Amino acid sequence: MNTLLFFAGLKEAIGTDEVRLAAAGMTLGEVKEKVRSEYSLDQVNNCMMAVNEEFAPEDTTITEGDTIAFIPPVSGG
């Protein structure tokens, strides 16, 4: 299983900060598209993606146990 994490506006739109999904073998881009269509949330398109606390390109293949984070545009500082 894998954990998907949501933050800020995306977390509020989805209604939870965490979702469990069997994503091993999928690419990061496929996970992203799945979430976008399942929740009808185009704001997913504005997110950067991270795997295990590191930004990762969309062609990254997900491994069992990976934690996938959706990173909306940041605004720290």
Next chain:
Amino acid sequence: MNTLLFFAGLKEAIGTDEVRLAAAGMTLGEVKEKVRSEYSLDQVNNCMMAVNEEFAPEDTTITEGDTIAFIPPVSGG
């Protein structure tokens, strides 16, 4: 009478931080030259001059009571 003030290396070279001089009517440049020759101190040439706590050009005419300061190259900060 007028007060001449000396600081830092110049004060040490002259041996005092203050000298009294009747300088009214002289220009600042003349006061500077007088001190330079009297103490044989060429480092006077590197000083900026101030009258009553403001930098002043050498053609400034000194008035009774003015305080004249010799400002060696500064090194604050």
Next chain:
Amino acid sequence: MEKRCWITSEPLEIEDVTKRVIRREAGAVNTFIGTVREFTKGKRTLYLQYETYKEMAEKKLEQITKEMERQWPSADVVIAHRVGRLEITDVAVIIAVSTPHRNDSYEASRYAIERIKEIVPIWKKEHWEDGEEWIGDQKEVKPGVPLKEEIK
């Protein structure tokens, strides 16, 4: 060793953070402090709510200090960011940089704050009298494109 980068919900102390970088080799210390401003583009903020992905955010802050130490090898850097509810004038971020000479302290600090706004997963929600909104002022986001340091 003292921590160099951290995220906390506690108030940040300017003196404490700054003193961590003061050292015998340094003659210059630059401390940048980001505070909560009341008005942005004429709109009045009541307070801010900061949220973070803490584990990743601390890693990204560490990464920024490493980037800085590569670019300014003589720099010593500490970065602290506060999250949670912040009131007007509260300190949100402190970046302290010490270097032997002053020019580097300004430049390295400037680099740090720009990078924080690009790659550190921290978000703020503005609360106004008539509403609220998550702010995203990140510049380089394109859908699915990782940031440049990720593909080097």
Next chain:
Amino acid sequence: MEKRCWITSEPLEIEDVTKRVIRREAGAVNTFIGTVREFTKGKRTLYLQYETYKEMAEKKLEQITKEMERQWPSADVVIAHRVGRLEITDVAVIIAVSTPHRNDSYEASRYAIERIKEIVPIWKKEHWEDGEEWIGDQKEVKPGVPLKEEIK
């Protein structure tokens, strides 16, 4: 009103000086801190002695803050300089600048430290193991020529 510029022989407090410029309109505060460095060009400093023409120096610091407020009208500035004997790592000067946006806080602070080194009558004497010397790192001194802002 609190003092904006001062010279003192007491230790300087970073938090105290910085807090004087924090305000509701500002989102950025830059604090530059000059400390006593141990090595300069390979030579080891034991301690420094700072001397000042205090009345004039405080006036010149005030002048610098006025120049800054002309160039960065939204800036709020406080400058404190310590004199007397300072040990390695002691704080010699603190410049705190707050502005609505961060870029101005860096630029205005940078301006302040350069101007201090040009026009404020403060001198430092380096004490080394094998001697001592009054340092003059002023750039624009020519015999008898007043600084440019004096002849404008």
